[in-house]
Amino acid sequence: MFRFECDYSESCHPAIIERLAETNLIQSPGYGEDAFCEAARELLRRDCGLEPNACAIHLMIGGTQTNLTVIASLLRPYQGVISADSGHINTHETGAVEATGHKVLALPTKDGKLSAEMVQAVYDAYQDDVTKEHIVQPGMVYISWPTETGLLYTKEELSALSRTCRKLGLPLFLDGARLGYGLMSSACDLTLPEIAQLCDVFYIGGTKQGLMMGEALVFTDLKLSNGFRSMMKNRGGMLAKGRLLGIQFQTMFEDGLYYRIARQADEYAMEIRSAFAARGCDFLYPSMSNQQFPILPDAWLAKLEKDFAYSFWQRVDESHCAVRFCTSWGTQPEAVEQLIAAIRAL
Amino acid sequence: MFRFECDYSESCHPAIIERLAETNLIQSPGYGEDAFCEAARELLRRDCGLEPNACAIHLMIGGTQTNLTVIASLLRPYQGVISADSGHINTHETGAVEATGHKVLALPTKDGKLSAEMVQAVYDAYQDDVTKEHIVQPGMVYISWPTETGLLYTKEELSALSRTCRKLGLPLFLDGARLGYGLMSSACDLTLPEIAQLCDVFYIGGTKQGLMMGEALVFTDLKLSNGFRSMMKNRGGMLAKGRLLGIQFQTMFEDGLYYRIARQADEYAMEIRSAFAARGCDFLYPSMSNQQFPILPDAWLAKLEKDFAYSFWQRVDESHCAVRFCTSWGTQPEAVEQLIAAIRAL
Amino acid sequence: MFRFECDYSESCHPAIIERLAETNLIQSPGYGEDAFCEAARELLRRDCGLEPNACAIHLMIGGTQTNLTVIASLLRPYQGVISADSGHINTHETGAVEATGHKVLALPTKDGKLSAEMVQAVYDAYQDDVTKEHIVQPGMVYISWPTETGLLYTKEELSALSRTCRKLGLPLFLDGARLGYGLMSSACDLTLPEIAQLCDVFYIGGTKQGLMMGEALVFTDLKLSNGFRSMMKNRGGMLAKGRLLGIQFQTMFEDGLYYRIARQADEYAMEIRSAFAARGCDFLYPSMSNQQFPILPDAWLAKLEKDFAYSFWQRVDESHCAVRFCTSWGTQPEAVEQLIAAIRAL
Amino acid sequence: MFRFECDYSESCHPAIIERLAETNLIQSPGYGEDAFCEAARELLRRDCGLEPNACAIHLMIGGTQTNLTVIASLLRPYQGVISADSGHINTHETGAVEATGHKVLALPTKDGKLSAEMVQAVYDAYQDDVTKEHIVQPGMVYISWPTETGLLYTKEELSALSRTCRKLGLPLFLDGARLGYGLMSSACDLTLPEIAQLCDVFYIGGTKQGLMMGEALVFTDLKLSNGFRSMMKNRGGMLAKGRLLGIQFQTMFEDGLYYRIARQADEYAMEIRSAFAARGCDFLYPSMSNQQFPILPDAWLAKLEKDFAYSFWQRVDESHCAVRFCTSWGTQPEAVEQLIAAIRAL
Numbered sequence A, B, C, D: 001m002f003r004f005e006c007d008y009s010e011s012c013h014p015a016i017i018e019r020l021a022e023t024n025l026i027q028s029p030g031y032g033e034d035a036f037c038e039a040a041r042e043l044l045r046r047d048c049g050l051e052p053n054a055c056a057i058h059l060m061i062g063g064t065q066t067n068l069t070v071i072a073s074l075l076r077p078y079q080g081v082i083s084a085d086s087g088h089i090n091t092h093e094t095g096a097v098e099a100t101g102h103k104v105l106a107l108p109t110k111d112g113k114l115s116a117e118m119v120q121a122v123y124d125a126y127q128d129d130v131t132k133e134h135i136v137q138p139g140m141v142y143i144s145w146p147t148e149t150g151l152l153y154t155k156e157e158l159s160a161l162s163r164t165c166r167k168l169g170l171p172l173f174l175d176g177a178r179l180g181y182g183l184m185s186s187a188c189d190l191t192l193p194e195i196a197q198l199c200d201v202f203y204i205g206g207t208k209q210g211l212m213m214g215e216a217l218v219f220t221d222l223k224l225s226n227g228f229r230s231m232m233k234n235r236g237g238m239l240a241k242g243r244l245l246g247i248q249f250q251t252m253f254e255d256g257l258y259y260r261i262a263r264q265a266d267e268y269a270m271e272i273r274s275a276f277a278a279r280g281c282d283f284l285y286p287s288m289s290n291q292q293f294p295i296l297p298d299a300w301l302a303k304l305e306k307d308f309a310y311s312f313w314q315r316v317d318e319s320h321c322a323v324r325f326c327t328s329w330g331t332q333p334e335a336v337e338q339l340i341a342a343i344r345a346l
Helices: A014-022 A035-048 A063-074 A116-128 A155-168 A179-183 A192-198 A228-234 A243-253 A257-278 A298-304 A333-344 B014-022 B035-048 B063-074 B116-128 B155-168 B179-183 B192-198 B228-234 B243-253 B257-278 B298-304 B333-344 C014-022 C035-048 C063-074 C116-128 C155-168 C179-183 C192-198 C228-234 C243-253 C257-278 C298-304 C333-344 D014-022 D035-048 D063-074 D116-128 D155-168 D179-183 D192-198 D228-234 D243-253 D257-278 D298-304 D333-344
Strands: A056-060 A079-084 A104-107 A137-144 A172-175 A201-205 A215-219 A294-297 A311-317 A320-326 B056-060 B079-084 B104-107 B137-144 B172-175 B201-205 B215-219 B294-297 B311-317 B320-326 C056-060 C079-084 C104-107 C137-144 C172-175 C201-205 C215-219 C294-297 C311-317 C320-326 D056-060 D079-084 D104-107 D137-144 D172-175 D201-205 D215-219 D294-297 D311-317 D320-326
Touching (some): A014 A243, A035 A056, A056 A063, A079 A116, A116 A155, A155 A192, A179 A192, A179 A201, A243 A257, A257 A320, A294 A298, A298 A333, B014 C014, B035 B056, B035 B243, B056 B063, B056 B228, B079 B116, B155 B192, B179 B201, B257 B294, B298 B320, C035 C192, C063 C137, C063 C172, C063 C201, C104 C116, C179 C192, C179 C201, C179 C257, D035 D192, D035 D215, D063 D215, D116 D137, D155 D192, D179 D201, D179 D257, D257 D320, D257 D333
Parallel strands (some): B137 B172, C137 C172, C172 C201, D079 D104, D137 D172, D172 D201
Antiparallel strands (some): A056 A215, A201 A215, B311 B320, C056 C215, C311 C320, D201 D215
8 A cells, every 4th residue: 555645654754763863862951942952943044044033943743733832822812813714723623723712713715725805804894893892803814835725825925915914913824834845846936035034923844744743833023932932831732852853853954855855745746646637637726736636536546545545535526536645755756656557547 | 863773772671670679678699599590490490391300590691601601511622513604602702602612613504594404414524524533523503593693493493403413412502692582473483392392501581682681591401501500600600699680580581571572572673674675675684583684775774874773784785785673672662663754755 | 687698698779779770771882882881981080090091991790700801811821820829719710710721820828918029939939940931920910909808908018019010010900899898998098099000900899889790990001901892702791781880880989979888888897896806706817898707606606697697717726617797888787786786695 | 961850861762763763664544543553552551451441542742731631621611620739730831731721729738649638628628618619629630650759659548549539529640751660669569550440540651761752641431531532632732643652652561661761760769869868868758769859958069060960949948958860761870870979979
């Protein structure tokens, strides 16, 4: 069985396990105050093009934890977070945001992307409501990049969102669980420093991009970071051996490994995409990153699922389903070759 | 200015203020453990057709407080409450349910009513999801009766909902902030005892039906009431002088005053409805209770608003808006006459 | 039975019920935006000696609701509220503060009063802790005045607390559920304007001082009031017919009735105190306000409880208990006479 | 610098890093549903002496996360958790339990241990309180074993606690962050199966005992485990690559490595203890496990701290402090030798 159903089927990139082994018995302080974390933060800061005193970086364990902690930290109790209704916080986190007391103001979208206009409209509707004390105040904006649908906000789109958010006083939070796959996509017209400039807080995903676990959270609006380490502990998200995160991010960012392996995964994804397209398949979303959503006849799926694991996405019509194939840093060339051969043989 | 914009513009029915004055200096225990509350609970129980040991009744202050306390009490932390997206808990409570940690699983509806099929579908989608531990578990169902759109579930509809909820193990909670206006509507085919049999917990609204404040919460599933008085205090909703609620409900239910004044309000609403209909107006919702939603030309609204307060509901097209006119126990005949005359003169 | 077990056995002062009756059918907007509330806020502001733009006043229903809403509004998620361990929020609110997510940092005291030194010590301990991200940050200070033990902070004590709190950036919140009884006590050396100057937020209690219900919350630090009306709704504490609170506070404060009835209650309490003292009784706390805590032989209690309701406080030794006798605005002269006669006859 | 200030200065036991390397590229499902986790749960179950259908085991990341998730899952909203005031949940988790809405009912103890009598007394006080709806209901009991003071409940003590808890319907939750160090202590008269029988839920600590991270949570009362995986996700505590925890616990428990390394750490701790005792030092707590709390002259500390890291605990008098020296699975013989030599040379 070749697994394409998600991007975290393996543990971590071999360079990481090597580094963890080398440093294993070195003693260090806990909770992220060690030299590995310090070095990792420095590398991340550099790649984001940020000045040392213009950002605060926190290394966290996983995405849901990061999302709930950031949102709980930024909002006042009567505020909610604007999100696409397909946003991870609205769909696959078992109500983790609501468990912190906040409503997800979920907006319907056709492809999982918010626009500046949509945010402005929510804001205006709130401001215009004569009963505004009876409705949830929009307090921040959450987007994912790439989205859960594999798409990228363009520089123009993200700039517009950023301008609108700043005009309205709404912090813009970008969930970058798959940030590397976005940055390396052929469809990407944004750089990491540009993302850092446009967002108030965002994270550089590790779990799905070669680390055992870890998300590097970057606050570019420093006042939003106030008390954040206490927030992390308050929500159970401060790893005792924080060094584990530091060592992994250091390994990934000291010579660009993070980007190289993401680029490879994207390339595999595009090969798979081409194979499906060559068979005349449509796609649910026009993704150019590591997640591909072909719409396939049920009969094809019955054949493919014998050797290839994928994710069911949604039924499209009586005889077709949209499914998801993911590549990752860990995808093996042979797996891609076999899958493409199988597609051609359908 | 004649006020039709809501059903709580006055304080309370004169019979209540009289009774409060008569009993004013009598000493009693606090927190709802007095003889007035006991008498009120007995009258409410009788009207619900419930046996003394088959229900638990709690007198609460207001609707949002009641909703949030019931929901927080019934759900496990990872569960959410199914509601129409127009449900009061989803729209006009400033995120009070989310502040207790729970997601409102809001379903789009065309008229504000949930169906048994919709509930079944949410349940099935949860059960069928292979990642169900990552999504919010539906834990109960909230409906309002009449709905925020003025409509009534029929006996058949409520029975179907009740059967489905019981089959699926989802408590059915009915928000009866306007219960009396529903029961007295010419469109109603349900009795209070039938509602009591079909719901697991519901309330008999007072604030909008002649009391200064107060909602009588009835648990017909006793195990759901376990610890509820502690919940009330825990959420700041236990009135020190609980007698105030007891006296008011006692006054309303000892000789049917509650029903008589609701019937009168409904009749006024139907007269207003007829007046608009006679002028050829459409209605946003086919309400037969105390809230009426005519769709009116902007020019008419400009004239009406000089003398009559109403609520803006939504713009329908370039030159028409849907608005809401409410009657209540406190609506004066003269106000209705004046409004009807004005409608005829438009 | 003459009831001295609490200060809310009756409904409200006759002047209030009269005013409620007079205004009963007047129509007004809801949620505290009516003319009665506006007038009440103006009177309260005047009595507090505050400029119109130097305070924000919110009329709320009850004490627990007020406490939890203020605390939830002022603290960041990882912060706690410093309180005497006998503070109402720590003892008799069923965990309402914790239900908002915050720890009560309860300090042991001998008499229920915090000192500036105690607050400074908590602050210093936090600042000095090298693991401070692992402990709750003190975020505000809660005191009650009079305390639950009937005592008053003197001007010197409250000034010292206020100076320390302001130096440390900790808002000082004063629970004035019995504020009138404190102000009118012969032991009081503070005025209402002085309290307003020394606290950042406090409330003027109504429930225990002649109103049916109601607490007038005064923010003298305006930025702390930001979004507070949304907070009120978010916690279910915004009364639909807010006018009920406005009318009551207006009645109490337009000609000083609030103070006159509190003074009378204090005088009755001192008469009862003197009667116990004349019989050689000790007191658990040296209260000079409306709550008295005599330490009495069990045999005396057995006799008294036939005709007089009081509250058990604590067992002091094998044969003595401390109990509480409360007077209130509603205490009748005859009840005091009878109690004093009974004490003399013990 | 030799580090004795905590028991998590290194990453993990070499056998674990080896196993992680070996299994690194194997593909597996996420979220703890892989074969490694299954094998680990089986080994843990076996060591606990529990039948396959008599327990539910969840592998979690860290202690605070585990504590808050268990407590939030077990309590009703108005309930609190009984704990020693020195309990980790009450002191060093930044209010994580309160952030879930629950009060820690912290009892003063002299040595960090609760007794059955203390629990009974809290329960009785609640039951006897006529205002019990106004106070937090005790809903469960939290203990740590070993305690934060290095002490062990004896079989008799734990049995008494367990009997009392079961009689009163209070689940007993044992925080075993250092469970191995307890089991291997010469002072221990309990076995792991006995602990499993006496507690309703407990965890076998990994983070402080040779794993990179991980705590194995065991429910022996199955109904308490209901919905727990949803709770884990709801609180952000479900590791995407759950296999990481499975592999580590499997390595530790397949041939008793967990016990062997804990025993070694305890032996080192006793050697250090003996060295201090030989110099006439007193100890703050009579710990026989891996944490030692000698009371030392300030002058000695000034000398020791040049080469040895320890934790400050508390000042004892003008010239002495109690400090903590921890050993762990990672403590090197040379470090112990050097420390003992330094103690002798003081």
